[in-house]
Amino acid sequence: MKHDKVMNVAKKRGFLWSSFEIYAGVAGFYDYGPLGAILKNSIINKWKNFYIVKEGFYEIESPTVMPEEVLKASGHVDNFTDPMTECKECLEVYRADHIIEEMINRDVEGLSNEELTQIISEEKILCPRCGNHLTRVWNYNLMFQTLIGAKGKKTGYMRPETAQGIFIPFKRLLRFFRGKLPFGVVQVGKAYRNEISPRQGVIRLREFTQAEAEIFVNPEDKTHEKFDEIKGKMLKLYSGEVQLAEGEPVEISAGDALDEGIVSSQILIYQLYIAQKFLREIGIPDEVIRFRQHLPTEMAHYAIDCWDVEVYTERYGWVEIIGIADRTDFDLKSHTEHSNEDLRVFIEYDEPKQIKKLAIKPNMSKFGPSFKGDAPKILKVLENIDAKGVKKSIENDKMFNLQIEDNTFELLPEHVNFVEIEEVVRGEKIFPHVIEPSYGLDRIVFSVLLHTFTEDEENEREYFKLPKDIAPVEVSVFPLLNKEQLREEALKIKNDLREKGFIAEFDASGTIGRRYARSDEIGVPYAITVDHDSIDDNKVTIRNRDNLKQKRILISDIAGILDSLLKSRLEFDDIN
RNA sequence: GCGGCUGUAGUCUAGUCUGGUUAGGACUUGGGCCUUCCAAGCCUACGACCCGGGUUCAAAUCCCGGCAGCCGCACCA
Numbered sequence: 001m002k003h004d005k006v007m008n009v010a011k012k013r014g015f016l017w018s019s020f021e022i023y024a025g026v027a028g029f030y031d032y033g034p035l036g037a038i039l040k041n042s043i044i045n046k047w048k049n050f051y052i053v054k055e056g057f058y059e060i061e062s063p064t065v066m067p068e069e070v071l072k073a074s075g076h077v078d079n080f081t082d083p084m085t086e087c088k089e090c091l092e093v094y095r096a097d098h099i100i101e102e103m104i105n106r107d108v109e110g111l112s113n114e115e116l117t118q119i120i121s122e123e124k125i126l127c128p129r130c131g132n133h134l135t136r137v138w139n140y141n142l143m144f145q146t147l148i149g150a151k152g153k154k155t156g157y158m159r160p161e162t163a164q165g166i167f168i169p170f171k172r173l174l175r176f177f178r179g180k181l182p183f184g185v186v187q188v189g190k191a192y193r194n195e196i197s198p199r200q201g202v203i204r205l206r207e208f209t210q211a212e213a214e215i216f217v218n219p220e221d222k223t224h225e226k227f228d229e230i231k232g233k234m235l236k237l238y239s240g241e242v243q244l245a246e247g248e249p250v251e252i253s254a255g256d257a258l259d260e261g262i263v264s265s266q267i268l269i270y271q272l273y274i275a276q277k278f279l280r281e282i283g284i285p286d287e288v289i290r291f292r293q294h295l296p297t298e299m300a301h302y303a304i305d306c307w308d309v310e311v312y313t314e315r316y317g318w319v320e321i322i323g324i325a326d327r328t329d330f331d332l333k334s335h336t337e338h339s340n341e342d343l344r345v346f347i348e349y350d351e352p353k354q355i356k357k358l359a360i361k362p363n364m365s366k367f368g369p370s371f372k373g374d375a376p377k378i379l380k381v382l383e384n385i386d387a388k389g390v391k392k393s394i395e396n397d398k399m400f401n402l403q404i405e406d407n408t409f410e411l412l413p414e415h416v417n418f419v420e421i422e423e424v425v426r427g428e429k430i431f432p433h434v435i436e437p438s439y440g441l442d443r444i445v446f447s448v449l450l451h452t453f454t455e456d457e458e459n460e461r462e463y464f465k466l467p468k469d470i471a472p473v474e475v476s477v478f479p480l481l482n483k484e485q486l487r488e489e490a491l492k493i494k495n496d497l498r499e500k501g502f503i504a505e506f507d508a509s510g511t512i513g514r515r516y517a518r519s520d521e522i523g524v525p526y527a528i529t530v531d532h533d534s535i536d537d538n539k540v541t542i543r544n545r546d547n548l549k550q551k552r553i554l555i556s557d558i559a560g561i562l563d564s565l566l567k568s569r570l571e572f573d574d575i576n
Numbered sequence: 577g578c579g580g581c582u583g584u585a586g587u588c589u590a591g592u593c594u595g596g597u598u599a600g601g602a603c604u605u606g607g608g609c610c611u612u613c614c615a616a617g618c619c620u621a622c623g624a625c626c627c628g629g630g631u632u633c634a635a636a637u638c639c640c641g642g643c644a645g646c647c648g649c650a651c652c653a
Contacts, residue, residue, distance in 0.1 A: 012586060012604085024626060024643045080653045086577075095651070142653075160653075196651050197577070204652075300653065460615075480612060509606075513614035520614090531612065541613075548614070 003315040005462065006453045007201070013522050015039065015449060016202060028198035028206035030442070035522055038472035038503070040209075040445050043282055044188055046470060047211050047439065050278050057184030057213055058176070062165030064190055065146065068155045073338035074164050074331060076157070081141040083113055085120065085134045087127035096137040100125060113137040142193045144206075158192035163436060165189075166214045167331045170343045174216075181345055181432055182267075184215040188441075202446045203316055211439040215267070216432040218347060219329070222265035230273045231255030237262055238292040249290045262293075264305040264326060271324045271437045275309050279321075282444070283452040283467045288312040292320075302330030311447045321443045329431035336431075348427035355425050358387040361417045370415060378402065378409055391418050452523070464523035465546060468566050474503045475562055476519040480531040482508045490530040493540070493555065500559045520545055526565060528558060544572045551575045 014033030177183040238249035309322035479486030564570035
């Protein structure tokens with residue numbers, strides 16, 4: 001199986017291996033080895049080039065440990081959890097809500113664990129497998145819990161996503177961007193989920209790296225300034241509708257996808273497009289990716305449209321590597337409610353609006369003595385109440401009953417006057433919507449390894465055909481034969497290249513063929529070979545990994561040519 | 577978390593059933609010889625019984641527990 005070959009080479013040559021190996025390992029944790037760490041960094045750098053440089057977003061970094069309040073507001077403390085129950089006899093574990101819904105066909109969403117436990121015993125729900133009793137319901141939360149501080153009074157969690165770290169300082173970010181939408185903020189970092197039983201290698205980790213962008217937009221304007229440039233680009237879309245009809249994904253242009261209402265907005269399609277472009281540039285070809293829309297049933301309650309970028313893998317089938325969602329205003333709204341900070345944005349109208357409206361003007365000389373201590377509270381409610389309704393009631397019934405929490409206050413004609421006021425409204429405060437491309441970097445690194453792995457039968461070699469700008473080692477330097485004179489010249493060249501900033505490796509072990517094979521295997525795009533002629537003519541051979549072609553170039557030109565090759569300013573065949 | 581299968585150098589594997597010499601081989605890797613461009617050959621070195629307990633004079637081998645991997649079930653904001 002190709003999968004096993006890739007993982008074996010990755011382990012052998014220092015890309016990836018499971019963590020804590022000498023203590024037998026722990027499922028869901030992986031190390032990046034010497035080459036893997038460089039590769040991952042190169043991919044991250046390219047990602048930053050896409051999102052920070054080209055899109056103009058800015059990066060922030062926030063803590064991986066978060067206090068409970070944040071994750072309470074985001075819904076993770078309550079919702080990132082599953083009610084579980086276990087059979088007392090056979091120890092089979094079930095989702096408590098699922099088993100109830102299945103057995104007695106009753107919707108139990110939102111019920112507490114106690115209520116679920118009660119239903120299980122009242123309805124005599126037994127283990128479907130062996131017919132024995134089930135335990136009381138408990139919550140399994142997928143977050144790693146910890147305690148903050150020496151006394152351990154404050155509960156904290158390892159963050160389950162980097163996104164929350166961007167929503168929390170929204171007010172400061174908004175100010176940084178001088179109050180104007182749209183703007184984007186990115187964060188690259190670790191996130192943690194204590195999966196019940198992760199068993200898909202690097203596909204399901206308990207500690208993993210996310211690269212997320214949160215793009216804050218005006219809900220009324222989800223257009224994109226560059227949409228015209230990309231509307232002709234083709235995407236392979238697997239819409240919810242097609243999935244339900246059990247059809248096949250369709251190739252469609254960005255423009256048509258929008259016109260036909262398959263994708264909900266320009267900005268969302270634009271994000272799909274740059275995701276595809278990014279994947280292509282790191283060596284994952286279009287043929288193995290598709291965009292799959294979330295079905296209404298699987299969509300998170302806060303999203304109105306969500307597309308997964310999936311890559312085909314031999315072992316796991318289609319795997320989500322990027323999620324691109326329209327998260328709407330869910331998070332900012334929720335944090336506003338929980339924190340009492342106003343996380344809205346003021347949107348100025350093109351033209352100020354003249355608005356005539358009815359306002360309630362309290363008659364304080366009567367108002368104060370009547371309501372005494374409750375007066376301030378009542379005044380506050382009256383500011384935002386529908387004045388017309390109040391006026392109508394007062395005119396017709398000579399009174400208006402105002403409900404505040406559990407109390408009813410009787411508003412009489414003497415308490416209030418009504419005035420027509422005219423005011424200029426320059427804009428309004430709104431919650432921005434959030435478009436979120438979220439990259440699972442570990443899955444992406446794995447996909448890159450999987451899809452760049454090349455079995456070249458003609459030349460009897462297997463190697464990672466990594467794009468040259470993300471290859472961990474940029475150039476290998478060899479003496480043709482392991483002779484003192486050639487060794488010395490090769491070492492000199494290697495050191496010179498390192499001095500000039502290239503990641504260069506020297507190898508004199510075995511035969512020249514063996515050295516090329518080792519170099520190819522880890523995806524080094526170019527190799528320099530010093531032979532006897534080099535001593536006389538100051539020229540060396542440069543070899544192209546992908547087609548084994550060779551050229552002779554001056555030693556003094558190596559760095560310049562290499563730089564041009566790596567940056568794609570020069571094609572190998574055009575070397576003179 | 578449950579059940580089944582599996583666990584010997586970096587990799588692949590012999591040995592395990594039927595306990596018994598220094599755990600054998602191949603590939604890889606390091607050093608050397610040879611070699612004027614694609615994993616050749618020769619010499620040489622390094623390197624392993626998943627962990628813990630038990631049975632036994634003696635455990636890679638038998639038993640128990642744990643851990644990990646694979647497969648199935650369950651889970652997967």
